[in-house]
Amino acid sequence: MNSFRQQFFAFTGISxxxxxVVALAFPQWFSRYAVLxxxxxxxxxxxxxxxxSLKPAKDPQANVQRFxxxxxxxxxxxxTFILVARFQLPxxxxxxxxxxxxxxxxxxxxxxxxxVKRVKA
Numbered sequence: 001m002n003s004f005r006q007q008f009f010a011f012t013g014i015s016x017x018x019x020x021v022v023a024l025a026f027p028q029w030f031s032r033y034a035v036l037x038x039x040x041x042x043x044x045x046x047x048x049x050x051x052x053s054l055k056p057a058k059d060p061q062a063n064v065q066r067f068x069x070x071x072x073x074x075x076x077x078x079x080t081f082i083l084v085a086r087f088q089l090p091x092x093x094x095x096x097x098x099x100x101x102x103x104x105x106x107x108x109x110x111x112x113x114x115x116v117k118r119v120k121a
Contacts, residue, residue, distance in 0.1 A: 003053035003118055008046060010110050015042045018103060029099075033092040037085075037100040044077045045107045052115065060119045067115050071108070078104055 015038055023030045048070035052063070078100070085096050 003114065004049050006114055007049035007053065007111065010114070011042055011045050011049070011107055014106060014110070015039075015103065018099075022099070029095060031092070031095065033089065033096050034099045037081075037096040038103060040081055041100050041103040041107060044074055044104075045111065048074050048111065052111070063115060063119055067112075070111075074104075074108070 019035070019038060022034060051070040051073070052066045081100060082097055085100075086093050089096065
């Protein structure tokens with residue numbers, strides 16, 4: 001399985017499980033804004049997966065450079081989302097930011113693990 005497919009299935013599976021856990025175990029935290037935050041985190045990381053695995057590079061340094069570029073884009077997108085949510089949806093900011101950042105750090109750890117796995121192979 002190629003790198004993009006691994007990341008796609010990992011991010012989609014974790015997003016689905018997260019949605020299920022939040023909807024079933026914590027229904028008071030589940031809202032359309034939570035779905036928006038989860039969907040946006042998923043979209044940011046899928047776009048980043050495209051950047052890191054579009055052309056498989058033979059050089060490990062090229063993989064690391066792509067990972068750093070993708071991580072920079074992810075951080076800028078995350079900060080932009082949090083900023084927009086803070087000013088446009090102040091009533092739902094806390095819930096959205098908790099959902100978004102918890103998935104963001106989980107996805108970032110998975111993405112780093114998959115990069116190390118790919119470089120070692």
